[in-house]
Amino acid sequence: MSARVLSGMRPTGALHLGHYHGALKNWVRLQSQYECFYFVADWHALTTHYESPEVIERNVFDMVIDWIAAGLDPERSTIFVQSRLPEHAELFTLLAMGTPLGWLERVPTYKDQIEKLKDKDLATYGFLGYPLLQAADILIYKAAYVPVGEDQSSHVELTREVARRFNHLYGRSPALEAQTAEAVAKLSKDDARYFEKQRKAFGETGSTEALAKGEGLVRKAASQVSGWTAADSELLLGHLRGSGKTILTEPQALHTEVTKLPGLDGAKMSKSYGNAIAMREDPAVVQDKVRRMPTDPQRVRRTDAGDPERCPVWQFHQVYSDKPTQEWAASGCKSAGIGCLECKQPVIDAILKEQAPWRERAQPYLNNRQRVHEIVQEGTERARVVARETMGDVRAAMGLSY
Ligand code: TRP
Ligand code: SF4
Numbered sequence: 001m002s003a004r005v006l007s008g009m010r011p012t013g014a015l016h017l018g019h020y021h022g023a024l025k026n027w028v029r030l031q032s033q034y035e036c037f038y039f040v041a042d043w044h045a046l047t048t049h050y051e052s053p054e055v056i057e058r059n060v061f062d063m064v065i066d067w068i069a070a071g072l073d074p075e076r077s078t079i080f081v082q083s084r085l086p087e088h089a090e091l092f093t094l095l096a097m098g099t100p101l102g103w104l105e106r107v108p109t110y111k112d113q114i115e116k117l118k119d120k121d122l123a124t125y126g127f128l129g130y131p132l133l134q135a136a137d138i139l140i141y142k143a144a145y146v147p148v149g150e151d152q153s154s155h156v157e158l159t160r161e162v163a164r165r166f167n168h169l170y171g172r173s174p175a176l177e178a179q180t181a182e183a184v185a186k187l188s189k190d191d192a193r194y195f196e197k198q199r200k201a202f203g204e205t206g207s208t209e210a211l212a213k214g215e216g217l218v219r220k221a222a223s224q225v226s227g228w229t230a231a232d233s234e235l236l237l238g239h240l241r242g243s244g245k246t247i248l249t250e251p252q253a254l255h256t257e258v259t260k261l262p263g264l265d266g267a268k269m270s271k272s273y274g275n276a277i278a279m280r281e282d283p284a285v286v287q288d289k290v291r292r293m294p295t296d297p298q299r300v301r302r303t304d305a306g307d308p309e310r311c312p313v314w315q316f317h318q319v320y321s322d323k324p325t326q327e328w329a330a331s332g333c334k335s336a337g338i339g340c341l342e343c344k345q346p347v348i349d350a351i352l353k354e355q356a357p358w359r360e361r362a363q364p365y366l367n368n369r370q371r372v373h374e375i376v377q378e379g380t381e382r383a384r385v386v387a388r389e390t391m392g393d394v395r396a397a398m399g400l401s402y
Contacts, residue, residue, distance in 0.1 A: 002035050003035070005034040005036045005146070006037045006141050007146060010044050011062075012063075013271065014271075015067075016276035017279065019279070021259040031073060036076070037078045037141055037383060039081060042082050043082050047129075047133075065365045069280065070279065070358060074379065079375060079379040087387035094398065095162055096129065103158060113127075131159075141387065142386075143249070146252070146253050156253040163249065167245070167248060179231075180235045183231075187217075191217060194213075198211070198214035245397070277289055302336070314330070316347045325346050
């Protein structure tokens, strides 16, 4: 099985072109290379929208329709909703016990967001814990890669630290010591003595030769000892290195190059700024919105020459137009050879062309919302199998599997 990718989005309602080009397009691409888990982070949405939870339910399923419209294939990707998996909350609680407060207070998004979202009271326990909940989301699926924007790097970094700390604290519990002793007992007396000798040597002198010999013995046991399991190998390798068992896997952020599409006014595209085009926006509205887009403020009359660098339409050309069209627009702008409405037409056409398959793929689900619920249900059950397994390991490591 290929490595697992995991990512989530908060259900902010209908997604727009910025979401598609900045994230979703990449999610679709990753499906062909990895085992992908994508989920709706509805609890994360509550950290900022705890006063208006009623908008979340509709947004959850609208967002899943947008994902499918963009090309996420529910047969290939596991699509689910965070709140249907209380295991995330359990892991969050257990991780919270040993996570220093300072780690959370120092996450840069914490103070930034409190500053930015001044109209909301974010001096809450839940908001401080946001990145730790995100760590639980990631660690519970032992994800190798997490595709996220640069703004989320610090959350993935925190996740890695939390995993390391957990493994350090609980990778050597009494239960694991007993399991390790059982694995050692499966070896012959000579092999057990040999293994102990290499482990001691590596521990005391850091001899890489001893480490290699110990590893060699584990490999030999794996192929020769009857009743030997992969878990036995993992236990002994952890014992040998003195690192404890790796219970939680450190993930890596995946910052694949994404296309930056600004909003209609050149600022970041966001529904709350009123400068967005929804993925499934009505074609007439798309046309109207682009036609009303501001252009180079210094190009007042049709006869004034303009500068594309001062114009947000030009940034759209860079995402949507081929080279010849870009050259036509840039030179026509600088020579006043074309008018702004003329310049915008290829952009309108390209957006409508991009949106057509989205609309088509979404329609069956808009006609039958029940089907969306079923997809989420199926994805949730698939995710639950993995989440339960990790929680079994976590509880055992912490001595909570009574
Ligand atoms: N914090 C992410 C965002 O705002 C959403 C998110 C929640 C997430 N849990 C996650 C992303 C786990 C990746 C992995 O975009
Ligand atoms: Fe912008 Fe095009 Fe008008 Fe130039 S011609 S100002 S690039 S819309």
